[in-house]
Amino acid sequence: MKKLFYIGAMLALLLIACGEEEAKPKEEKPVVAQVKEKEEKKEPATITIEQYESKFIEAFNNVKGDSNTTLGKMEEIDHGRYSLILNSDIMLFADVNKKDEVTAVNLAAMSSAVDNYNNLLKSAFQAMITSVDESITDTQQSVIFDKLGITGDEKMLDHTDTYKYNDITFVYRAKNDEGTLTFQANLD
Incomplete structure (x- = not known):
């Protein structure tokens, strides 16, 4: 026991x-x-609309193919949405959250910009990528353009593609029947 x-x-x-x-x-x-x-x-880096405007203008001035183009200031067009006119066919839009932090950036253009303002459009696309992530190199930009089908010619006028890089979702949409194209960067 x-x-x-x-x-x-x-x-x-x-x-x-x-x-x-x-x-x-x-x-x-x-x-x-x-x-x-x-x-x-890592928490995503936040950027205010003023900081973004400065980064975009600096990046655009560094890569622009048309030395005659000068940019104005971003204007609030609606609560939480700002715009910057590059010319009559190309505009930049930026969306902000309640804290005034940029959440998405869009470049919108008429499809005629591919023929009439090809260098300006390409410079705007490059500046948009650089302004949302300064660490993206020229080679990486080329990869982004290839993945999205941004070729600089008529082939890019009627398709939609998405590509994610460095926690940024890039979306390219072109609708030939509407005569528009957009290049968007969603900051996740």
């Missing part, structure tokens, strides 16, 4: 000891996982 009592007591101690050892790693794992998750999960 003493042996049975002794074995029972040992089993109870063993179960309690094992239970405590298992509880400690379970408690530590979520904390360690949370710390690692916070380290790995």
Whole structure:
């Protein structure tokens, strides 16, 4: 009987000891996982409309093919939406959230801009990419253009493509029947 009592007591101690050892790693794992998750999960960089305007104008001036084009200022056209006119066929739109942080940028153009203002349109596309992510190189921009079918000729006038790069979703839409094309960057 003493042996049975002794074995029972040992089993109870063993179960309690094992239970405590298992509880400690379970408690530590979520904390360690949370710390690692916070380290790995980087908050997306935020940018105000004024900062974005400055970045776009600087990028545009660095890449523009038409030295005669000068840009004005971004104007609020609706609550949360701003625009910048590049010329009569090409406009830039920026959407902001309640904190006035840019969430999406769109370049809209008439399809005639492909023929009439090809260099200006290309410069605007390049400036838009650079202004949403300065780390994107010229080679990476070419990859983005290839993935989206932005060729600079009539082939780009009637299709839609999406490509995600550096947590930015780029969307290209062209509708030949409407005579419009848009290039959008959604900052995720």
